[in-house]
Amino acid sequence: MSKNLIKLTLELVKPQFRLNLDHGHHGIGHWARVWRNARELCEAEGLDPRVPCLFSFLHDSQRFDEGSDSHHGTRARVWIEKLFLQNQLPISIAEFHLLSLAVEGHSHGQTEAHPIVQVCWDADRLDLGRVGIQPHARYLCTAHAKKPETIRSAYLRSIQIPIECRL
Numbered sequence: 001m002s003k004n005l006i007k008l009t010l011e012l013v014k015p016q017f018r019l020n021l022d023h024g025h026h027g028i029g030h031w032a033r034v035w036r037n038a039r040e041l042c043e044a045e046g047l048d049p050r051v052p053c054l055f056s057f058l059h060d061s062q063r064f065d066e067g068s069d070s071h072h073g074t075r076a077r078v079w080i081e082k083l084f085l086q087n088q089l090p091i092s093i094a095e096f097h098l099l100s101l102a103v104e105g106h107s108h109g110q111t112e113a114h115p116i117v118q119v120c121w122d123a124d125r126l127d128l129g130r131v132g133i134q135p136h137a138r139y140l141c142t143a144h145a146k147k148p149e150t151i152r153s154a155y156l157r158s159i160q161i162p163i164e165c166r167l
């Protein structure tokens, strides 16, 4: 399921992505780690990973720059709406609604939301180490994401320390 969904999503995102796909802070490496985090959180929280999967590969799709780009979530939500109305996203109306909420609000710092939306936001925030920010439980939503071991493991992945060098 997820492999097909990722393939389809990347085929939509890659041709129109404006930033450095392979080496940028908000490129494919980040999306893959967000998806890695989301899978773990969905498993721990007993949630369907479909919407978090789409979120991982779509939430930064409409960035104009690598900074805060405060309207990128809204632009991505509008783009996703267009794709959905064109039948290019294989999701239900309920899933589309959750995906829209997650994408629109992902950089606003909120923590209260539907559990699926919370997983999306946590998966993204757990990858902040790549831009020099240590994730903090205060800004995370789900019980599993707030665990010190979850934060530490995600942080190490985000700064890409090879396994054999980890303490």
Ligand SMILES: [Fe+2]
Pocket: 026, 030, 034, 059, 060, 124
């Ligand atoms: Fe992100």
